[in-house]
Amino acid sequence: MRVLAISGSLRRDSNTTALLRALREEAPSGVEIEIWDGLKGIPPYDGDDDVIPGPANVEALRALVREADAVFFATPEYNSSIPGALKNALDWASRPLATNAFRNKPVAVIASSAGAFGGVWAAAELRKVLAAMGARVTEAELAVGHAHDKLDAGRLTDDDVRDALAEALETLLAEAAPALVAA
Amino acid sequence: MSTIEQQATGTFVADPVHSHIGFEVPYAVATFSGEVTDFTATLADGHLEGSAKIESITLRDENLGAHVLSPEFFDAERHPVLTFNGDVARDGDRATIEGEITMKGITRPATLVGTIVGPTVDHFGATRVGLKLETVVDRTAFDMKWNMPLPNGEPALGNEVTLKADLTLVAQEA
Numbered sequence: 001m002r003v004l005a006i007s008g009s010l011r012r013d014s015n016t017t018a019l020l021r022a023l024r025e026e027a028p029s030g031v032e033i034e035i036w037d038g039l040k041g042i043p044p045y046d047g048d049d050d051v052i053p054g055p056a057n058v059e060a061l062r063a064l065v066r067e068a069d070a071v072f073f074a075t076p077e078y079n080s081s082i083p084g085a086l087k088n089a090l091d092w093a094s095r096p097l098a099t100n101a102f103r104n105k106p107v108a109v110i111a112s113s114a115g116a117f118g119g120v121w122a123a124a125e126l127r128k129v130l131a132a133m134g135a136r137v138t139e140a141e142l143a144v145g146h147a148h149d150k151l152d153a154g155r156l157t158d159d160d161v162r163d164a165l166a167e168a169l170e171t172l173l174a175e176a177a178p179a180l181v182a183a
Numbered sequence: 184m185s186t187i188e189q190q191a192t193g194t195f196v197a198d199p200v201h202s203h204i205g206f207e208v209p210y211a212v213a214t215f216s217g218e219v220t221d222f223t224a225t226l227a228d229g230h231l232e233g234s235a236k237i238e239s240i241t242l243r244d245e246n247l248g249a250h251v252l253s254p255e256f257f258d259a260e261r262h263p264v265l266t267f268n269g270d271v272a273r274d275g276d277r278a279t280i281e282g283e284i285t286m287k288g289i290t291r292p293a294t295l296v297g298t299i300v301g302p303t304v305d306h307f308g309a310t311r312v313g314l315k316l317e318t319v320v321d322r323t324a325f326d327m328k329w330n331m332p333l334p335n336g337e338p339a340l341g342n343e344v345t346l347k348a349d350l351t352l353v354a355q356e357a
Contacts, residue, residue: 098245098249103249104254131253131255131329132250135253135254137254
């Protein structure tokens with residue numbers, strides 16, 4: 001099973017992306033997690049450029065989403081919402097809306113922030129956007145507050161967060177392949 | 184009308200050309216409606232069974248249709264069919280059907296009320312029964328909870344959805 005992991009942060013030393021690296025370590029056997037690093041290469045959405053095929057980097061993202069059995073998002077919170085770059089990538093991926101790559105795709109959303117609330121508003125916003133695109137938004141929830149205190153040199157050191165990541169992944173995998181998890 | 188004439192005994196099957204199934208839901212300031220084009224209905228000795236393919240919900244906007252089929256509403260991929268069954272109670276031209284409706288894998292009791300006409304022999308010699316029914320369901324009870332606030336803070340979409348069936352049912356050869 002293939003899970004595409006998408007971080008909403010572009011920063012090299014991002015806490016959010018570090019959570020996805022930790023997630024990858026929690027992948028059960030038979031589950032491959034690929035962390036997408038193409039966010040910065042997605043051009044600003046422009047309806048004039050929205051033709052088929054779209055820009056190469058956009059088509060590459062669409063193909064990755066189509067090929068994945070599920071998508072796991074981790075987002076930071078900017079001004080009570082998701083980063084513009086992430087929203088922009090989703091706006092591209094959502095086109096054409098009725099047949100977009102995220103339609104019926106199982107997705108999980110977690111968030112992190114330097115503050116106490118762990119990006120809960122960004123997570124809610126991202127869930128809303130993904131649901132509007134037709135994705136199968138799972139119940140998996142995790143908001144990692146004070147994220148910088150739970151990482152050391154980009155490595156997750158908090159066992160509770162690690163367990164919660166594994167649980168969120170389990171929820172996503174159960175949605176993506178109910179029979180596989182039950183077996 | 185005699186009691187015997189009022190009984191629609193035997194098996195009657197919906198004629199899709201002369202039948203219509205649809206829904207209405209309050210949206211913003213008005214009513215939003217749509218129809219389902221691929222459905223079946225059978226009335227057998229007073230028991231009505233119907234099913235409708237969710238993918239055949241017809242709206243006048245492709246993107247809106249995709250949203251309605253998505254997991255946020257019907258989740259057509261996992262729950263492709265809506266079903267109903269119940270027993271018809273007739274009082275003159277009034278029909279009441281106590282039954283169960285299943286949408287999105289969730290079954291709830293539902294009472295359909297309306298009118299019944301016939302059995303009547305049509306101009307081709309076929310025996311027909313007309314059933315015009317509706318019921319109101321709370322969409323949130325079927326795990327369809329999407330909404331969006333209007334600028335005044337009120338939700339854009341109502342929760343109470345009226346389901347309507349206008350059926351022409353044709354007697355099957357014994």
